[in-house]
Amino acid sequence: MSVSASPSQPVSLLGGFTPELFAAHLAGVAHLPAWWLDRKRAAYERFASLPLPKRTDEAWRFATLTGLTLDGYVRPAAVPAGRLGHVPVGVAKSGRLVFANNRLVAREQVAAALAERGVVFGTIQEALRTHGDLVKAHLLAQPSPLGSEKFTALHTALLEDGAFIYVPRGVELPAPLAIYHYAQGAQSAVFPHTLVIAEEGSSATVVDCFRSADAQRHFACGQNDLHAGHGARLTYVAAQTWSRETLSFQFNSTIARRDAAVQSLNLHLGGRQSRHESHSQLQAPGAHTEMLGLTVAHGTQEFDQRTLQIHQAPNTSSNLLYKNALLDQSKTIFSGLIVVDPDAQKTDAYQGNRNLMLSDDAEANSLPGLEIQANDVRCTHGATSSRIDPEQEFYLRTRGIRQADADELLTFGFFEEVLSKLASEPLHDAFRDLIKAKFRAAPRPADHQH
Amino acid sequence: MSQLDIKDLHVSIGEKAIVKGLTLTVRSGEVHAIMGPNGTGKSTLAKAVAGHPSYTITSGDVLLDGRSILVMEPDERARAGLFLAFQYPSEIPGVSIANFLRAAVQARMGEGEELDAAAYYKRLYSKMDLLKMDRKFTSRAINDGFSGGEKKRCEILQMAMLEPKFALMDETDSGLDIDALRIVADGVNALRSTNLGVLMITHYQRLLGYIVPDHVHVMWDGRIVKSGDKSLALELEAKGYDWVKTELVPA
């Protein structure tokens, strides 16, 4: 095999992801198509040669780089059946896949009627054999422009298995498809992937849940590729609840074709340091994307979110709203960019970042950017960082509500603006419950009765 | 039978004195109106009594049934029976009226006491019917995107649900067209009882045609300069505030 990291290379460039680990991984997927293995080898070379992020990299501005070490992570062992203690998210669904340590451990197929109409809800390993051309065209086929090329290359190199969803022309899925990605065991490295191809006029809702099966230190480096064809409607929601020791990367690539509408909501609760990159391309007139983010940061957690909305065609619209609530000594970074290409007239784009400061030791960074090269557009952004509005708090208190209760109402009100954009009531409730659970684990937002 | 006593109250915002020695007693069952031009300290009085942190009470006292409320937090004052209907109610996106009112009602219950949801909604809907409010209203966020009339009706709805001993109504008529004004006034009139004292703050006589006061006070430069019955409001309307300045204010 061709992979060789030169001995002079400092170990930290590779960390635990050594050529030996990669070779072992390749041996495990040797039965997959050659083009895919070639791509993985090239990706590993790229991973090995690219430097770790530096302080002067604009794409990593404000990020804590000392926490990004790759040392010590391992290819985890398979999780024995029945050892997972899986709890579903509590939403009626069309189908379910459960992955643990990169391998499928449980599944619930879609109804036969849907399968007969051509709906595919399976694993990437299966799809590589049965839908090779589709996978080749869409799996990890987009650039990684937001600073993490090293880590997306690592994802490609070590991606073992993930979810493959294909919704044929005109088919509407009645309920969400749910996918669970678990990490288990000390130092486990997982590479979750969800690939969704929604063909012309179809509609689907996909739920990704990222979870740790224990409180160990994990490394998660995942990606989701969303492709919405002509007039397709796609909703993608993700709930990240990795263990508090996990280093997490999650990359999103969305493509919206003519008149397609893609809504994505990422809920970030877990991890020690979590980087999320979301890249949305509006490729044809009428395309619309809505990118939503909700983060509750506590302890010393750091959440780093980088987004890119590229308007490549006229008459497209995008709407981004990322809200962060910060407790304790937590830190958030939001860096967003709206790009309007020269011919993308009549673009309507919005980007909003709201940080709710619930602690005197928290730090919120905002980098809301615009690059506009067409004049007939409506592009705005807004960023605010502030504590609970004292006038709103006073108003609630004049109704007899105690300060701590008023602050809790207002904090949840802050999230509700995002959650209420989810059409599915059960999903809305499930996500609110996840946030509530995190708040119960953390101290009250404001316990300063005076 | 309750009593709200405002005694020689002085209120400042920052260094600036706004209310300069105001004394007034409201008893259950009474409706008082305070009239006066803009900037005379009417809204400051209401906010200060409700406990807004930006207003400093420099001297004087406010007693509810003989007990000073000045040491109390705004929410304690509210639970003690004081209600402020805001001139400009806060807009609070993301917090639904149903959740909000439930939290407010719950806050008035004892530790461990559970709200009877069915009874609560029954009561809520009957009050909404009274105020000609659509049921869908409860799922909307508090005042978020409301019209002027909707905001004021929402204030009266809260007052109806929370059953205060005393209501301070700050310019409740401002921003209302004639239909909305009538609905709001009907709502307030329906709540009038021997258990409720009302202090209405208004710039215009108009509202007093719908909610007829027992007592009218004219406020000027932080003090009450004349008190009388409802005819005083008509006299003031006829003569204008210049009359107050030239006739009522001691030189």
Next chain:
Amino acid sequence: MSQSPTTDTLPPTAGDAAANAVQGIDQAAGNFSYKMDYAFDAGTGLTEDTIRYISSVKKEAPWILEFRLNALKQFRAKPMPTHWATKDLENINFDKIRYYLAQGQKPKRTWDEVPDDIKKTFERLGIPEQERKFLAGVEAQFDSEAAYSNVKDLVAKQGVIFLNSSEALREHPDLFRKFFGKVIPTGDNKFSALNSAVFSGGSFIYVPKGVKVSHPLQAYFRINAENFGQFERTLIIADEGAELTYMEGCTAPKFSTSTLHSAVVELVALKGAKIQYITVQNWANNVFNLVTKRGVAHEEAEIKWIDCNIGSRLTMKYPGVVLKGRKARGEVISIALANDGQHQDTGAKMIHAADETTSNIVAKSISVGQGRSTYRGVVHIPKHLKGCKNNTECDALLINTNSRTDTYPAITVRGDANSVQHEASVSKVSEEQIFYMQQRGLTEGQAMSLSVNGFVNDLATQFPMEYSVELKRLIDLEMEGSVG
């Protein structure tokens, strides 16, 4: 003649322009040069010898030479900031620039003493006339050194010092040294290091305690020579409770090769002082204008930058305020207009370092043709401060289909006792508005000019009247030919 900036609703005619009191900042009027014999010329390129030459010509104290040589080292060590800034910076050839040109004469106190060609230059630009009309003092710099420097008697009697910085270094070395390089350290960025190595000219102002200078002090910067780099250094100190307004203007002829202007401006507003610094930058559009401007505002002091960029090929300038004392206030009002071949990369920095400090940034940019305007901002509120507020508004107007605008703010807030708010919007001129005005008989071009002037009007009214009239006229000039 008198003109009112706000009631004037029609674009001025050519006749109005000629009669304008401050045509000095009109680039068209500045597009001429005289052949000069320079007594002192540091030659082309930058070495230690260049610096020793400049320092010896200026008869500087040893510490200044040392300061310069150290700055040269830092300049060489620092990379071009192209990892975030435009690659156009790479087109500056530091080896082809002349770093010091002067005639070796002391600045004159009356215009009669100023050498003829130089006097003619400033007369053509209208400077002496402005001085008579509304200024408390003027300094006029020609290439590397001041040709004229005068402050009105009344102001001088109040103890106000207004000199060019070369003179001030000789006459007030202690005062100068106490504040010099403290607001903007040499190594702040590559161009502040370059300026620190080769600086010459610029203003030094000291306003004593409690003195309020009622009329503006003005500096005027003129580049006359080709391939020349102008590196003025300005230091303004407003002692406790003092107030002043400082204005600067600039012109250069349009040479076929590019020119570099790289200034460093440091402001110090001591307790309760107020400094207002107004710039109308209208360099020829082959000038690289890379300027570092920053002020420190002590307790209850106020620094306001009004920064207007219309000329140059590339401007990179982000006036900043370090809010060092409790209740200090900082403000940046920025107007930028980028036409074909221009990139206005401007913005603001607000560094909060004390409780209850407030800052405000309002930036408006207009991109015409293939012009590009960029807003960059930094707002920083560190840990454990209370009651700090920032408000930022950025609005960009795009005139043509291929105009470009970018916005890159960076906001850091720590703690729950402060609040920041940033809003930006991008729009084009309203077709309805243009149609409405055309229906009233205006040409499309006139309507466009009016509309653009309306876009910046709320900011332009904060300028002294003479400057706001001029700004309006410059916008009209730039908007000519932008339609169709």
